[in-house]
Amino acid sequence: MPKKILAKGYTTGTCAQAATKAAMQMLFTGEKVEKISVELPQGEHLQLDIVDIRMEYKEDESLPEEVTCAVKKNSGDDPDITNGVLVYSKVKKNTLEVPEEGQCEKQFCEAKASNRKKRAGQKKYDRIHIDGGTGIGRVTKPGLNQPVGEAAINRVPRQMIRKEVEEACEEVGYTGGIDVVISIPEGVRLAKETFNPRLGIEGGLSVLGTTGIVNPMSEQALIDTIEVEMKVCLAEKYRYLIIAPGNYGLDFLKEQYSIEENDVVKCSNYIGQTIDMAMEQGCKGVLLAGHIGKLIKVAGGIMNTHSRWADCRMDLFATAALRAGIDGKKARAFLDCVTTDDALKKCSEEERKKIMEQLMIRMEEYLNYRTKGEMEIGVVTFSNVYGILGKTDKAEELIYAFVKERS
Template sequence: MDELQPIPDGPLKTGFTTGACATACSKAALLALILQQKIELVTITLPIGSQHEFEIISCSFDHLTSECTTQKDAGDDPDVTHGAIIGATVKLNNSGDINFLQGKGVGKVTLPGLEIGVGEPAINPVPRQMITNACKKLLADHGLDSKGVDVTIFVQDGEIIAKRTLNARLGIMGGISILGTTGIVTPFSASSYIASIVQGINVAVANGATELVINSGARSEKYLTSLFPSLPAFAFIHYGNWIGETLEKIAKSDIKKVNMGIMLGKSVKLAEGILDTHSGKSTWNKAFVHQLAVNSGYKGDFLNQILSLNMAGRLTELFTFAQDEPFYMALIKACHENCSKLIPNVELVLFLINKDGTYIKYA
């Protein structure tokens, strides 16, 4: 997962989850199989209660199976699955059950800790329920109550798309996950990112991890990976901007030690006690940083330059980025104190990271 993108100005268009798309395809494919006719549009009921019509871009069938696809529209969200072709192949069975099978481009769960069991296709509970409800209603409407359906969800190029996600470190191998709890993608949603944080911590704990490395994203993690060669991939968690939510989840887990990497720009906010560090939610307080420097023993007119800096990363122009520099030690100490309040029973080691990858450590 890359570093977070800035939120654009103005109203943003919502989109639809992979789970909603998979449901639309499953319903369309089953309807095509039952009616033996091509389906071009299908309406599904979303978990939030509203209905939406999906365009079916391909539909093929014979007397035994049917397959339909649609193209995902994530709206204005920078979702890696935006534009992906998602599809479903269905076949009637005599068990009366709705069975889920792994299609090409959909991942398989290989580690415990997720909501779906090991060996199952990575189709989350809400999409499974959506598909089950849609299929059972169609069967009932057409007098096929005793029948069940084998549903195979697939995603074109899903294996390639998955490389841009954190699926592999969660033990989801071979493709993307079919996700969604509302059916709607809200652009730049905090809830979806926080859900991925919780999921990552759950997997780490379920697989015996007691030590984590948490970072804002791929860039900061890259700088610290070499310091923890013995830790498995699932022990590395991206907190994005949601430091508070990440630490609160850790506090309720069996994690004993946290190594936290933070870039300079976020650290000046965290030092002041701001736990949501997104630029759209908060800006760095130059007066606070100025006072921090004064309290650290610095004197002189050069301190007034802090008030004219356009970004916190330029503090390195005023204070040499080094382990023994009092300003940075005061900064990282304040960050440590604010984080420790949320995880009082967890050992915390902080790494303040410069843009060139050098770091200052505090424990």
């Protein structure tokens, strides 16, 4: 019986992008837009339906003063709690005068709603203001994708939204300001089922996505897909594999070692099961490469790294700090960090090195325990901020064997 091909979906970021593009068109034309095509960060195009359109007019005005519309989130075969929610974008012309060059923005901010005041003192006025409304979380702790006080709309979705606003303004020659407010009414309720409150994102969901596409994560089907990928990589009688949880690892391997994505097995959260399958396929050696935020869990023996099973990153980081001889008060402070990058930022270079040495020792121990000594295994981990953070003893040897086998 053929295996089911899992349907892809699209992210909340893509929904926000499409709703914004449609709303901008309606703002400038006054004509309803019920379908819209958007270009995603990697060049893919999607056509999405626009729903719940609302246009508000001033008296005697032919064009709307404000437009709100939504896109219904489709997660494909991914078991995502946001599947089916409506992601809204409200756009409005900002008619306040733009401050002259060099003028402090403080007066401008004070004239706006209170949530704009935090932008006071910026050197350059940004005529496009993107914010979160109902159901979008607000960042309350440092170390996340956005600064404290900002709406939890991540960097790439912000770029996607901004692109649509800029292109719409350029097309009609509009040079004034635009306010964009993204909202997910169901987000207040759904956020309670996520780790957002624990991470310091209060009041709603995050608007996420780096590619705009949701790849399916149905557990058994995904494990089957990993196995198929592995068999393809081993079809030429290769005996060494490199596995990576996701896109960060793939990008790192290409940049650091010129290893192409098609030569890497993407294991998602299923590190342990992927290692088991590699042993079953007779692999001689496997290198695991990934971001510290994911792989730090392996240092605790956690082989399924999805947050619903375990999120002890800061506990493991603090423990490694104590093992490295870091002061107990400072080690305890790591427990209040929300990301590994945030914790690493609080360390000196020497402290980072010592902590990572301890974490790599633990990763190696647990991975060797998993393989029972029947297969060589190594790890290389990195941070987008600090680059390569650590390698186990056999990491370089395994990379060399992998490259040599394919040369």
